[in-house]
Amino acid sequence: MREPGTTKTVLLTLLSLIPIGVVGALVFAWSGLYSVAASSGHYPLVERFLAFGMKNSVQTQSFLVAVPQNFGTAAQIALGAGHFEAGCAPCHGAPGRRANPIVQKMRPAPPKLAPRIASWRDRELFWIVKHGIKYAGMPAWAGRNRDDEVWAVAAFLRKLPELFPEDYLSLARGNVEASPAPPEQVLRSGPQRSDIGACARCHGDGKRPPTSDLVPRLAGQKERYLLDALRAYAAGTRESGIMQPVAAVLSKEQLIQLASFYSGLAPHQAAEPESVSEALVSEGEAIARQGKRTSGLPPCVSCHRPGSSRSYPLIAGQPAAYIAGQLRLFRDDHRSNTATGAIMAAIARRLSDRDIDAVAAWLSRQPQSLRPLKLSTRDATKEASSP
Amino acid sequence: MRREARAALVLCVVIAVGGCAGIQSALAPESEGARRVATLSWVLFGGGSAILALMLALMWLALRGSARMRGVLSRHATVIGGGLVFPIVTLAALLGYGFVLMAAADAEKSAFVSGGEPLHVSVIGERWWWRVVYEDAGEMPIASANEIRVPVGRPVRFSLTTEDVIHSFWVPRLSGKIDMIPGRANTLTISAEKAGVYRGQCAEYCGGAHALMSFYVVALEPSEFEAWISRIREPAQAPQSPKAERGGELFLTNGCGACHTIRGTDADGSLGPDLTHVGSRLSLAAAALPTSKAALARWIAHNQTIKPENLMPPFRNLPAEELDLIATYLEGLK
Numbered sequence: 161m162r163e164p165g166t167t168k169t170v171l172l173t174l175l176s177l178i179p180i181g182v183v184g185a186l187v188f189a190w191s192g193l194y195s196v197a198a199s200s201g202h203y204p205l206v207e208r209f210l211a212f213g214m215k216n217s218v219q220t221q222s223f224l225v226a227v228p229q230n231f232g233t234a235a236q237i238a239l240g241a242g243h244f245e246a247g248c249a250p251c252h253g254a255p256g257r258r259a260n261p262i263v264q265k266m267r268p269a270p271p272k273l274a275p276r277i278a279s280w281r282d283r284e285l286f287w288i289v290k291h292g293i294k295y296a297g298m299p300a301w302a303g304r305n306r307d308d309e310v311w312a313v314a315a316f317l318r319k320l321p322e323l324f325p326e327d328y329l330s331l332a333r334g335n336v337e338a339s340p341a342p343p344e345q346v347l348r349s350g351p352q353r354s355d356i357g358a359c360a361r362c363h364g365d366g367k368r369p370p371t372s373d374l375v376p377r378l379a380g381q382k383e384r385y386l387l388d389a390l391r392a393y394a395a396g397t398r399e400s401g402i403m404q405p406v407a408a409v410l411s412k413e414q415l416i417q418l419a420s421f422y423s424g425l426a427p428h429q430a431a432e433p434e435s436v437s438e439a440l441v442s443e444g445e446a447i448a449r450q451g452k453r454t455s456g457l458p459p460c461v462s463c464h465r466p467g468s469s470r471s472y473p474l475i476a477g478q479p480a481a482y483i484a485g486q487l488r489l490f491r492d493d494h495r496s497n498t499a500t501g502a503i504m505a506a507i508a509r510r511l512s513d514r515d516i517d518a519v520a521a522w523l524s525r526q527p528q529s530l531r532p533l534k535l536s537t538r539d540a541t542k543e544a545s546s547p
Numbered sequence: 548m549r550r551e552a553r554a555a556l557v558l559c560v561v562i563a564v565g566g567c568a569g570i571q572s573a574l575a576p577e578s579e580g581a582r583r584v585a586t587l588s589w590v591l592f593g594g595g596s597a598i599l600a601l602m603l604a605l606m607w608l609a610l611r612g613s614a615r616m617r618g619v620l621s622r623h624a625t626v627i628g629g630g631l632v633f634p635i636v637t638l639a640a641l642l643g644y645g646f647v648l649m650a651a652a653d654a655e656k657s658a659f660v661s662g663g664e665p666l667h668v669s670v671i672g673e674r675w676w677w678r679v680v681y682e683d684a685g686e687m688p689i690a691s692a693n694e695i696r697v698p699v700g701r702p703v704r705f706s707l708t709t710e711d712v713i714h715s716f717w718v719p720r721l722s723g724k725i726d727m728i729p730g731r732a733n734t735l736t737i738s739a740e741k742a743g744v745y746r747g748q749c750a751e752y753c754g755g756a757h758a759l760m761s762f763y764v765v766a767l768e769p770s771e772f773e774a775w776i777s778r779i780r781e782p783a784q785a786p787q788s789p790k791a792e793r794g795g796e797l798f799l800t801n802g803c804g805a806c807h808t809i810r811g812t813d814a815d816g817s818l819g820p821d822l823t824h825v826g827s828r829l830s831l832a833a834a835a836l837p838t839s840k841a842a843l844a845r846w847i848a849h850n851q852t853i854k855p856e857n858l859m860p861p862f863r864n865l866p867a868e869e870l871d872l873i874a875t876y877l878e879g880l881k
Contacts, residue, residue, distance in 0.1 A: 451805070451818065456858055458818055462805030469801045471864055499864035506860035 198267035210268075214293065218280070222287035231282060232315045235481050238331060238372035240316025242362040243309070243402045245332035248273075251297075254332070256325025266297055274321045285314040303399035305494035308485055310401070312374060334361045334371035359406075359418060369428040373479035379425035380528055384470035386419035388500065397497040427528040431479040436521045440514075444522030447515060449533065455510045460519060461532040471500050476523050476530035483520035487511060571746040573719035577766075578739055580722045583648050590644070594637070605629075665702040665736060668695060672707075672714030672727040672749070675756035675857060676820055676833040682706075685780045690808065692820030694828045696765045698772035702738045715751035718764050724750045739766035746834070755856030761834035782811025783823045783880050794876030797869050801862065809880065819859060826880040832857065843874035 188194065202210065245254065251270040253259035263270060290310045292300035301310050336358055363378050364370045370377055378386060392398035393407035394415065451459040464475045475483060487508050489495040496505035568575055576582040608616050619625060671678040681689040697703045707716050709727040717724030721737045749760040767775060786792040795812070804814030810823040828838055835854045836842040846853060848870055851861045
């Protein structure tokens with residue numbers, strides 16, 4: 161046995177080391193002897209330690225994320241590709257294209273992604289895109305409550321390693337040919353780029369329809385609604401990590417011109433409808449045309465028709481995936497910050513998942529010019545209201 | 548000190564007695580049925596007070612009475628008589644009185660039916676308003692909301708049911724309350740004795756806006772009632788000014804007709820109250836606001852602030868001029 165005083169002495173000595181350590185660290189930081197230079201990089205051991213911590217953090221933090229059932233659809237991949245081109249490729253590069261040399265001098269340098277995708281689970285890809293990575297310069301997703309968009313990017317990332325440069329280009333640039341700019345133009349305004357804010361890449365133009373069923377068809381839409389939507393994106397009252405960054409950099413005049421341009425186009429041919437049961441489609445017709453009394457649902461076509469308020473969009477002929485996605489955002493109170501969004505959110509709260517799928521399926525099969533059958537609605541509501 | 552105490556007592560009494568009057572007081576009955584309820588209430592109040600006084604007196608005797616008095620109180624016979632016989636007799640008498648009242652109500656109902664064809668009105672409880680249907684107002688039932696007009700002296704047979712949860716129909720000055728149960732129709736027959744405005748209230752908690760689910764019963768002289776019912780049988784009157792006409796267009800383009808009916812127009816929704824004659828009703832939104840142009844405009848845009856959780860979406864997107872036009876139109880629907 162040791163003498164009675166020894167244990168106490170050891171403990172006291174250890175305790176006194178703590179303030180000495182703290183003061184030492186402060187003195188070290190104060191001295192500026194440690195270099196924060198990005199040029200010199202990390203020591204190999206530090207580098208390994210940081211990578212170890214990051215990998216484990218992503219694994220643990222994403223543990224409870226549930227991968228949605230429809231993960232990996234073509235529509236998600238196309239939408240994700242469109243955003244990747246604008247939001248990710250400038251730093252991470254893309255198939256057939258190196259990242260900006262300035263960005264490559266960041267520490268840590270944004271990695272080339274294709275070879276690394278396989279080492280992450282779906283939920284981990286989602287988590288990184290949604291939350292970003294502290295101290296690494298990887299930003300978090302720009303729109304709150306838009307997990308649907310984040311999943312689209314994750315779906316694209318999963319696909320990324322398989323893509324040859326030409327596949328990538330046709331996916332990411334969709335409909336826009338990136339013709340090289342003439343030297344005169346390069347001289348004045350830099351090389352013509354089709355990245356951020358090229359609406360037509362995703363939304364199409366006078367000739368081509370949108371690239372993804374998760375992207376709304378703007379051609380022939382009400383001008384006022386388009387302008388309201390662009391302004392809401394720019395102000396952040398309608399949230400989207402994809403549209404907010406695009407709209408926020410446009411001038412007031414540009415917003416007006418773009419709304420006017422798209423509303424002036426002839427509507428595109430309807431998207432290929434998703435195959436669903438006929439029963440579901442006719443259920444959707446009943447809700448869209450007559451509403452659903454037991455759930456307190458008014459008919460969609462009362463407001464969503466040509467000739468109604470200029471702030472109410474035409475929704476017939478939009479892809480089912482887009483309609484259903486937006487209805488879920490309304491229902492879950494993620495699109496209720498605008499005045500018109502609050503109206504729709506109050507109604508969408510009464511929709512079941514099946515109602516949403518049914519209505520989306522039927523509306524996607526209708527022409528944009530859909531109008532209510534006034535007489536048939538009148539009879540139906542009369543029947544429903546008699547006690 | 549004494550004077551203050553007396554003043555405070557008088558004030559309390561005045562405040563309490565103030566509750567006996569008013570358009571929603573069960574203690575100011577204006578129909579046979581409500582009077583029976585009021586009489587029963589007074590018998591209970593009186594009897595209860597007398598018993599309370601008796602008990603206080605006995606307690607005082609038990610504490611301060613003479614030895615002989617305490618002896619009497621602790622006798623076996625006193626305990627049996629006061630603790631067992633007295634409550635049984637009293638409660639049995641009250642029960643008998645209740646039966647007599649119920650029999651009187653039944654007799655009255657059949658007297659009503661034999662005495663004259665009652666007016667038939669259906670009232671359907673909704674979250675959180677009252678759908679009113681005058682079943683025999685003409686060839687077709689006439690729908691209205693949140694206000695029931697009845698002729699003085701003529702029995703009115705209410706069919707009471709609900710579209711969603713349990714509500715309770717209570718117009719204290721005209722009748723006792725009766726629940727509205729999903730899947731069945733309860734019947735209540737009322738005959739108002741005096742012309743006037745009576746307030747009713749949902750008396751069964753039914754969710755968020757329950758406290759703001761009220762209505763008015765307006766009793767009219769028979770001739771006035773006939774004039775009124777023949778007027779509401781008509782479709783909505785055409786807008787009387789260019790402003791009102793524009794308001795009517797805005798009502799339709801903004802989709803209001805998806806939930807509201809205005810007979811004679813394309814608005815044919817039936818989820819919300821019928822607005823064909825909304826401008827002639829005393830109140831908006833189940834007596835949440837008195838009807839006026841300003842109140843209509845406020846309701847359309849800010850209804851969630853006025854009556855939180857009600858099922859109408861807030862139309863904050865409408866600019867003030869358009870709200871004013873729509874309100875002008877609706878107020879003109881007399």
